[in-house]
Amino acid sequence: MDTQKLLGEVAGQLLSGAIKVVDLSAPLGPDTPLIKLPPELAVDTPKVEIHTISAYDKNGPWWAWNWLKLGEHSGTHFDAPKHWITGKDYPDGATDTIPAQNFVGPVNVIDCSKEAAADHDFLLTVDHIKAWEAKHGAINAGEWVVMRTDWYKRNGSEAEFLNANETGPHTPGPTAEAIQYLISKNIKGWGSETIGTDAGKAGGMEPPFPAHSLMHKANRYGLASLCNLDQLPPKGAILIAAPLKIEHGTGSPIRALALVSKA
Numbered sequence: 001m002d003t004q005k006l007l008g009e010v011a012g013q014l015l016s017g018a019i020k021v022v023d024l025s026a027p028l029g030p031d032t033p034l035i036k037l038p039p040e041l042a043v044d045t046p047k048v049e050i051h052t053i054s055a056y057d058k059n060g061p062w063w064a065w066n067w068l069k070l071g072e073h074s075g076t077h078f079d080a081p082k083h084w085i086t087g088k089d090y091p092d093g094a095t096d097t098i099p100a101q102n103f104v105g106p107v108n109v110i111d112c113s114k115e116a117a118a119d120h121d122f123l124l125t126v127d128h129i130k131a132w133e134a135k136h137g138a139i140n141a142g143e144w145v146v147m148r149t150d151w152y153k154r155n156g157s158e159a160e161f162l163n164a165n166e167t168g169p170h171t172p173g174p175t176a177e178a179i180q181y182l183i184s185k186n187i188k189g190w191g192s193e194t195i196g197t198d199a200g201k202a203g204g205m206e207p208p209f210p211a212h213s214l215m216h217k218a219n220r221y222g223l224a225s226l227c228n229l230d231q232l233p234p235k236g237a238i239l240i241a242a243p244l245k246i247e248h249g250t251g252s253p254i255r256a257l258a259l260v261s262k263a
Helices: 003-016 113-118 126-136 158-162 176-184 210-217
Strands: 019-023 049-057 060-069 077-079 104-111 144-148 189-192 221-224 237-240 251-253 257-261
Touching: 003 019, 077 210, 104 126, 126 176, 176 210, 189 210, 210 221
Parallel strands: 104 144, 144 189, 189 221
Antiparallel strands: 019 257, 049 060, 077 221, 077 251, 104 237, 237 257
16 A cells, blocks of 8 residues: 555645544633532542733733643543553653554544433443444454543533532543553544543542543553544544643643534
């Protein structure tokens, strides 16, 4: 295969609009929903702050720019293996050491939107995944797998997005067995439209927070607060999810993008 010719054809398709770019990211700002943890367990990420350095004024007459205060895991973001205790020792497990090749790959989109609408605590199981594969084709090594729930439509309200009450947060996610199954297929990483890669009640699972614990133990990656997965086909799109190259970074806000055939 002439890869140079192939890349030229892809470039032409992008310019013509035959391949469209789908934005999978939410806006990042002071109103971005952030995860809330029990104060006896952990310290929360601070709210996103955007501060003006200059805006065509005495502090910079011809330019505008800002400085930011934000956590690595704010908004639509990438989880590196170093984010979790199970993945802390990988030399290539931080945002500045992960090979750039690993940020790009085919994506499998498992549509659970109807189930999540009916049950906010819906859990994706191995049987669900195998039924999806029987219909759409096998999930292959080196591919991303993401769970579409249309939960991103709640992203404008932190309360609706977190969906918590006196019993805790209620958001859809995977079972531990589902994550183990996907790891056995040697996927690149797992993504969701919720505040984190796990279900709201994942703290009570075994192991706790299996998407984090098991994925990062296997030196795999997580994507959270994704948007617009309803614009992607079950198979056939390319996902680009590149974090900032933060030294020893455990994660990073990202502008996740998908390349999709317009046909």
